[in-house]
Amino acid sequence: MLPNLRIYHRPESLEEAVRLIRPPAVVPLGGGTVLLPTRDPAVEEVVDLSRLGLTYIQAVENGIRIGATTSLQRLLESPLLMDWTGGYMGLVLRLTASRNLRGQATVGGTVAAGDPENPLLVLLLALDAHLTVYQPEPSYLSLERFLAVRDDLRREGALITELFIPAPSSSRRIGFAHVGRTPRDRPIVCAAACVDVDGEICREVRLALGGVGRHPLRARNAEEFLQGRPLTPENIREAAERAAFSLNPPGDFRGSPEYRRAMAGVLVRRALGEGLGSPE
Ligand SMILES: Cc1cc2nc3c(=O)[nH]c(=O)nc-3n(C[C@H](O)[C@H](O)[C@H](O)COP(=O)(O)OP(=O)(O)OC[C@H]3O[C@@H](n4cnc5c(N)ncnc54)[C@H](O)[C@@H]3O)c2cc1C
Numbered sequence: 001m002l003p004n005l006r007i008y009h010r011p012e013s014l015e016e017a018v019r020l021i022r023p024p025a026v027v028p029l030g031g032g033t034v035l036l037p038t039r040d041p042a043v044e045e046v047v048d049l050s051r052l053g054l055t056y057i058q059a060v061e062n063g064i065r066i067g068a069t070t071s072l073q074r075l076l077e078s079p080l081l082m083d084w085t086g087g088y089m090g091l092v093l094r095l096t097a098s099r100n101l102r103g104q105a106t107v108g109g110t111v112a113a114g115d116p117e118n119p120l121l122v123l124l125l126a127l128d129a130h131l132t133v134y135q136p137e138p139s140y141l142s143l144e145r146f147l148a149v150r151d152d153l154r155r156e157g158a159l160i161t162e163l164f165i166p167a168p169s170s171s172r173r174i175g176f177a178h179v180g181r182t183p184r185d186r187p188i189v190c191a192a193a194c195v196d197v198d199g200e201i202c203r204e205v206r207l208a209l210g211g212v213g214r215h216p217l218r219a220r221n222a223e224e225f226l227q228g229r230p231l232t233p234e235n236i237r238e239a240a241e242r243a244a245f246s247l248n249p250p251g252d253f254r255g256s257p258e259y260r261r262a263m264a265g266v267l268v269r270r271a272l273g274e275g276l277g278s279p280e
Contacts, residue, residue, distance in 0.1 A: 004043065007045040014161065018157075024043065069107075072106070072120070085127070140164075175270070213248075243264055
């Protein structure tokens with residue numbers, strides 16, 4: 001638990017929550033599965049977000065809006081999200097957290113925690129997810145941008161209120177691949193691919209990787225290579241090499257930098273292979 005916690009706030013309006021949050025002493029509380037075990041001595045007050053009306057999954061004309069306090073389990077139970085992601089949403093959520101943890105952990109807390117290996121964040125990057133963030137004025141930014149400037153935003157007390165996932169085009173293909181110590185364990189490295197194809201040609205490509213940097217990231221050079229090219233085995237191989245080439249992953253007991261870089265190439269190839277309808 002938090003050793004210096006003195007005050008527990010449960011505001012009923014967004015304005016009040018935004019006014020209260022002042023890191024590092026006063027911080028938001030989602031499901032608490034990251035925050036509470038940290039034993040962070042700087043935290044003196046928490047702002048419980050559960051009464052802000054931010055627990056919802058709402059289909060709109062151009063996508064899905066998901067409130068920040070929606071639990072990960074609710075995502076898994078959404079038929080629309082499962083349908084739009086070809087079932088990959090279920091797979092990444094099961095890899096992210098156990099059933100009990102999914103019931104407690106929130107979408108906002110998961111994004112704010114920004115775990116570099118989190119497979120849900122990797123899939124969301126490939127899906128081109130965006131966020132609404134109050135700091136204190138509302139702004140709308142891509143998940144990719146948020147992850148890049150996350151430390152600054154959190155220092156400033158930014159509050160995530162909503163995640164938006166754009167609706168897929170009818171020609172979108174999607175793939176995901178990972179390696180872990182066991183098939184059920186959290187990924188050491190993972191990759192997700194979303195490709196809009198026009199006939200055989202890739203029109204829009206998003207490739208995302210986890211476990212290869214300080215946060216989940218897009219493989220921009222590989223995306224640019226594939227754009228306008230057919231999704232042939234040769235082009236997939238070249239894109240995978242480009243994705244791995246520029247990476248400089250940190251190593252730990254679960255995977256050295258060399259292993260993580262090598263797996264990034266293998267997994268981009270597999271994720272694109274699945275998108276092509278021919279998993280390796
Ligand atoms: C036993 C255990 C196993 C775990 N295993 C994994 C795993 O395998 N893979 C993995 O990726 N993670 C794992 N986690 C981490 C954790 O469960 C997830 O990252 C979780 O999704 C965090 O969500 P939360 O709502 O509980 O966040 P919280 O703990 O409530 O918050 C996390 C951080 O984000 C801030 N925050 C919360 N909500 C918001 C918001 N709306 N806007 C801005 N900031 C906010 C908090 O102040 C805090 O700093 C594990 C945790 C535990 C306890």
